[in-house]
Each structure stands twice: as C-alpha cells, then as structure tokens.
Amino acid sequence: MMNQELEKYIRSIKNFPKDGIDFKDITTLLKDPKGLLQTGNALYDFAKEIPIDKVVGIESRGFFYGPLLAMKLQAGFVPIRKTGKLPAETVHQTYALEYGSDTIEVHKDAIAPGDKILLHDDLLATGGTARAACDLIEKAGGEIVQISFIIELAFLNAREKFEGYDLRTLIRYDKE
Numbered sequence: 001m002m003n004q005e006l007e008k009y010i011r012s013i014k015n016f017p018k019d020g021i022d023f024k025d026i027t028t029l030l031k032d033p034k035g036l037l038q039t040g041n042a043l044y045d046f047a048k049e050i051p052i053d054k055v056v057g058i059e060s061r062g063f064f065y066g067p068l069l070a071m072k073l074q075a076g077f078v079p080i081r082k083t084g085k086l087p088a089e090t091v092h093q094t095y096a097l098e099y100g101s102d103t104i105e106v107h108k109d110a111i112a113p114g115d116k117i118l119l120h121d122d123l124l125a126t127g128g129t130a131r132a133a134c135d136l137i138e139k140a141g142g143e144i145v146q147i148s149f150i151i152e153l154a155f156l157n158a159r160e161k162f163e164g165y166d167l168r169t170l171i172r173y174d175k176e
C-alpha cells in the first residue's frame, strides 16, 4: 500500500478546536486494525536502517506510536511533555501552535550526550512544536537522526524550519 492511501483512515473535522481549523483526527486510523498496523510498519520502515538510541515522542499524540517504534527499533522511549507534568529536573521551551501557544519539557537526564534520536509526533502543522522539541533535544546533547510524522499539512510550509534534518511523513495534505 502507498502511504498516501492511509489518508482514507483520517477523519477531518471542520472548526475544531477553533473556527477555521480543519482538524485531522487519527483516532479513526488507530481503531482500524489495518490502519494501525500499516501506519506502524510504514513509520518503522522510515527508520529501520538507521542506528537509533532513543525515540522521543511529543505529548500526547506522539505517545501512540513512539513507544511501539522504540520497541521495534530496540531503542528507549523518552516523553516530551507539556509543562508541569514531569517530576524530575527538566529543560523547557515555549513555542507557538497553529492555535494558541504552549511550553514543553523533557527530563534533563533522559537524553545522554551523543544519543541518536528519532523524534516522532502525529502531525506537522506550523512546525512550532517539533521545532521546539528539536531545540530541547539538542540542548540536552542529543543528535536528531530522523523526524517522523503520520500527517503533514504541507500548505503550512513547516519544512522550511527543518533544513538539514531527515524529515519523513506518511500522509500529505497539499491544501486545506
């Protein structure tokens, strides 16, 4: 199956959570056994030839596939969380969203200097979240070897923020 064919599992909801946002809902993909498996396999195919020490997943939708990918890649899993949720010492970064703004954090000791990192999230919109996540990982000394998403809202041109990174996506929306 071509990756773009996975689009059939995505549900679009207009004006959620705010007017003007066309929300791409992956729960319809996750609940379908074929959608769930094919997406996991395709994300794994992106990364399987690259040595990876840790998969870093972004809260909350990056937690669906992040640990599954880590298990398949024989890597560890590290969560990046919204502010105030992680109990030990953290590094943090504030960023702008397609709607609103937020701060994310990672445990200071979660990434060792030189760790090869696969950063994963469900969706690339403006790229603000993933860009902040890259900055956090690099502050901690990690080396980002790949960034993967299920969905790319290509019309928002977020790729410009990731020059020099190996950024992979399965499903592309070229217009809203």
Ligand SMILES: O=P(O)(O)OC[C@H]1O[C@H](OP(=O)(O)OP(=O)(O)O)[C@H](O)[C@@H]1O
Residues within 6 Å of the ligand: 058, 059, 060, 061, 062, 096, 097, 098, 099, 102, 121, 122, 123, 124, 125, 126, 127, 128, 129, 130, 158
């Ligand atoms: O590319 P950006 O414009 O930064 O937007 C993408 C981010 O927005 C969504 O998360 P959200 O903040 O809605 O949180 P959630 O995963 O907890 O629902 C999505 O899961 C990405 O993390």
Ligand SMILES: Nc1ncnc2[nH]cnc12
Residues within 6 Å of the ligand: 021, 022, 023, 024, 025, 098, 099, 123, 125, 126
């Ligand atoms: N259009 C969208 N659909 C789902 N999640 C998002 N996160 C940011 N923009 C989004």
